[in-house]
Amino acid sequence: MKNKTLLTLLLSVFIALLGIGIIVPIMPVFAKELGAGGFALGMIIAAFSVTRGLLLPVVGNLSDRWGRKSFLVAGLLIYGLVGLLIPHATSVGHLIGIRGFHGVGSAMIVPVAMAYMSLLAPHGEEGRYMSYLNIAIFSGIGCGPLIGGLVYDVWGMASVFYLMALLSFVAFILVILYMPAHLATDRRQTISLLQSLFRMLHSRKTSGILLSRYATMVIMVPTMAFLPLIMSEWQDSSGLQIGIVIACRTLINALLQIPMGKLADRCNKQLILLAGSACISGVIFLIPSIESFAQIVTLYLCLGAFEAAVWAVLGAYASIEGKVYGHGTMMGVFSFAMSGGIFTGAVLAGYSMDRWGIALSYHVAGVAVLITSLVAVAMIATNPQCKNPATG
Numbered sequence: 001m002k003n004k005t006l007l008t009l010l011l012s013v014f015i016a017l018l019g020i021g022i023i024v025p026i027m028p029v030f031a032k033e034l035g036a037g038g039f040a041l042g043m044i045i046a047a048f049s050v051t052r053g054l055l056l057p058v059v060g061n062l063s064d065r066w067g068r069k070s071f072l073v074a075g076l077l078i079y080g081l082v083g084l085l086i087p088h089a090t091s092v093g094h095l096i097g098i099r100g101f102h103g104v105g106s107a108m109i110v111p112v113a114m115a116y117m118s119l120l121a122p123h124g125e126e127g128r129y130m131s132y133l134n135i136a137i138f139s140g141i142g143c144g145p146l147i148g149g150l151v152y153d154v155w156g157m158a159s160v161f162y163l164m165a166l167l168s169f170v171a172f173i174l175v176i177l178y179m180p181a182h183l184a185t186d187r188r189q190t191i192s193l194l195q196s197l198f199r200m201l202h203s204r205k206t207s208g209i210l211l212s213r214y215a216t217m218v219i220m221v222p223t224m225a226f227l228p229l230i231m232s233e234w235q236d237s238s239g240l241q242i243g244i245v246i247a248c249r250t251l252i253n254a255l256l257q258i259p260m261g262k263l264a265d266r267c268n269k270q271l272i273l274l275a276g277s278a279c280i281s282g283v284i285f286l287i288p289s290i291e292s293f294a295q296i297v298t299l300y301l302c303l304g305a306f307e308a309a310v311w312a313v314l315g316a317y318a319s320i321e322g323k324v325y326g327h328g329t330m331m332g333v334f335s336f337a338m339s340g341g342i343f344t345g346a347v348l349a350g351y352s353m354d355r356w357g358i359a360l361s362y363h364v365a366g367v368a369v370l371i372t373s374l375v376a377v378a379m380i381a382t383n384p385q386c387k388n389p390a391t392g
Helices: 002-023 027-033 038-065 069-088 092-120 126-155 157-176 193-201 202-216 218-224 227-232 239-253 257-265 269-289 293-325 328-354 358-381
Strands: none
Touching: 002 069, 002 092, 002 126, 002 157, 027 038, 027 092, 027 293, 038 069, 038 092, 038 193, 038 293, 038 328, 038 358, 069 092, 069 126, 069 157, 092 126, 126 157, 126 202, 126 239, 126 257, 126 293, 157 328, 193 202, 193 358, 202 269, 202 293, 202 328, 202 358, 218 269, 218 328, 218 358, 227 239, 239 257, 257 293, 269 293, 293 328, 328 358
16 A cells, blocks of 8 residues: 555656646747746746745645645646646736646645655655655656657647646546545644744754755756856857756756665764755856866766755655654645745845856855855754754
């Protein structure tokens, strides 16, 4: 029963994230055809992020109190409907509204899937089990753009969104048929979201975990959105090369999830987190000074490897803390911290680039990650309950 549930969950998440990845290279093109400028493109992205971010903790907490399967089913249904609705959008306003609806569905999938995986993880193997979920996420997002580009070339733009809908409905059916409504290890929580947040903020360890998750997501926008700007200044650079660089980072992260998850379960989590965060900061500093394709591929492979270590440790930490606050609540707030880091990184990088240039924007992001991560690890290390060096 446990293996069947695990396989269904991973397959459903992979299919859902594959659908998301499929539309990544097509959405900006479609938006521009509707007349979207730079500000409108930002609003389309913001609509998804805002509704998703605001609902993540709420959905996570409610899943602890009402059960999880119904939220997962509803989220996948929304994904499918979004795929059907987007090709029929006739204005930028319609697209912004649909993407806001899309964010609602995402809020119902991410924390609930993480909570399920946390509940399935045996004691002492939290890192390894959360790594399974990360593999499904990274593989779906990584493979999606390649499939989406191919489908777009062969069958046109609308077919990409319809394929997303089809994949989402397949995952929807899988969850209905094979996911149990309750797990044997699941215990209903009665604590409200505000009570849980109050307890989290008064725990140095939990606050440090959330701060570390927030810090390491600050780099997402500069390392993704600014990469084409840097590589376009090189001689003979191409869009394919940019795609390869991004894919290298994602795929190495996915490939290293299981070994890093095992490492997180067996070794000092604080040390891994500190070393991984410091190395990520160092890579961010180096990116603007790179001037060749081979060097940037090598650097992004290193970035993916360091991120794999950090993701494994933080996933294990979040799974362990879920036993205290409720798995859905913890994963919802954990995901909210991720969204907050991405939003902060976007604002910080954009302001820094406009004021000081693109190279300095990377340096500012690197410093922000390093300082915030040091504070976060210090908070985790000074928690009175942290007595076992192996568990952190």
